[in-house]
Amino acid sequence: MYNETAKNIREGLTADCSKCFGLCCTALNIIASSDFPINKPAGTPCMNLQSDYSCQIHSQLREKGFKGCTVFDCLGAGQVVSQVTFNGQSWRDNPKIGEKMFHVFPIMEQIHEMIAYASEALSYDISSALSDELIEKLKELQKLTKLDADELLSLDLIMYRFSLNELLTAASDSIREITIAKLPGTKKAKDYNHAGADWMGKKIKCKDLRATDFRGAYLIAADMRNTDLRAVNFIGADLRDADFSGADLSTSMFLTQMQINSAKGDVKTKLPSFIQRPSHWIN
Ligand code: SF4
Structure with a gap:
């Protein structure tokens, strides 16, 4: 049965910051708000990012006003960009790759999010026809994570999102209908x-x-x-x-x-x- 495999894929989508070059703390822009006390442009390291890519205030993020950092989750995209797409090269050691790396990161994040949704849908009791379509979609998305940086930058993610969304809605409707039929x-x-x-x-x-x-x-x-x-x-x-x-x-x-x-x-x-x-x- 594929649903156990899918469940493992979904549960495996977790961030491993020890294998990432602080991409969320560098690639993304930060706007001062109730979630952040500072402004920071995209592509610039946060003032709290240390040389080993760990956060200087990790245990006090909320107390120091960085609530947004405790909310963010890349679903493992950071380590894949760092270790797979850029083969363990860091933007700090090789500044020439920095800009490309920072643009690839949010693309990989979106791919990981779609993989999360597709694998979760496959862990449900759904029709075999829907399951087959979702398996095909999941495999297609998993292949995208192996593309090189230029290929990733040229992807049309809206197209992938649109086709996946139809399958996710069908899966959710089917589970909800089964549940509704049992409700008083x-x-x-x-x-x-x-x-x-x-x-x-x-x-x-x-x-x-x-x-x-x-x-x-x-x-x-x-x-x-x-x-x-x-x-x-x-x-x-x-x-x-x-x-x-x-x-x-x-x-x-x-x-x-x-x-x-x-x-x-x-x-x-x-x-x-x-x-x-x-x-x-x-x-
Ligand atoms: S405060 Fe820490 S976790 Fe938040 S962006 Fe800066 S370095 Fe990253």
Whole structure:
């Protein structure tokens, strides 16, 4: 069965900063806000990045106003760009490659995100026809990670995103329909559709929201404490400061580590196996 392999692929998409040349701390621009106390242009190392590419204030990021750094997650793209695309050469030792490396990094990040979604969808109980299409798509995406820097820079990622999105929606709809059929009550499938909804700050604690479609929804600072969110599609939803304390997200679909890092929760929040509990939820 491919779904065990897919689950392993999804769970393996984690950052290994020890194999990365501080790409997120250098390639990306930083704008002063509630998440960052400084401005930093793209391609310039952050003032806290040390010569060994570790962060000087790693254990005090939130206290020092760098909350955004505790939210960011590259899904392992940083080490692949550093060790595979650029074969272990660093922008510091070879400044000529710097610009190219910094442009490739966000492309690889997007490819890894698509691999995460495709492999997660394949870990579900879906039809064999859909599974075959997803396997083909996943293999295609995995091949992209081996391309050289120039090939990566010339990719049309929108095309890849568009075709993948159709498959992810089909997978999520199928799982949600199976769940809805088992739920009590007379609600119809459309009653569970809140794709793109603006639920900012909404108080929905202790509700049963199973099988809801929250694709691209705005759930910023929503109070979702102790909600049942199994089989919910969260792809592209904005979860900043949403409170999931005590909530059940164990089988929520298409959640990313960044979404969870940006939200609130506690030791009782149930998370999917491929999501780590953020340290700021515990301390
Ligand atoms: S504060 Fe640390 S983690 Fe954040 S960008 Fe700077 S070096 Fe990187």
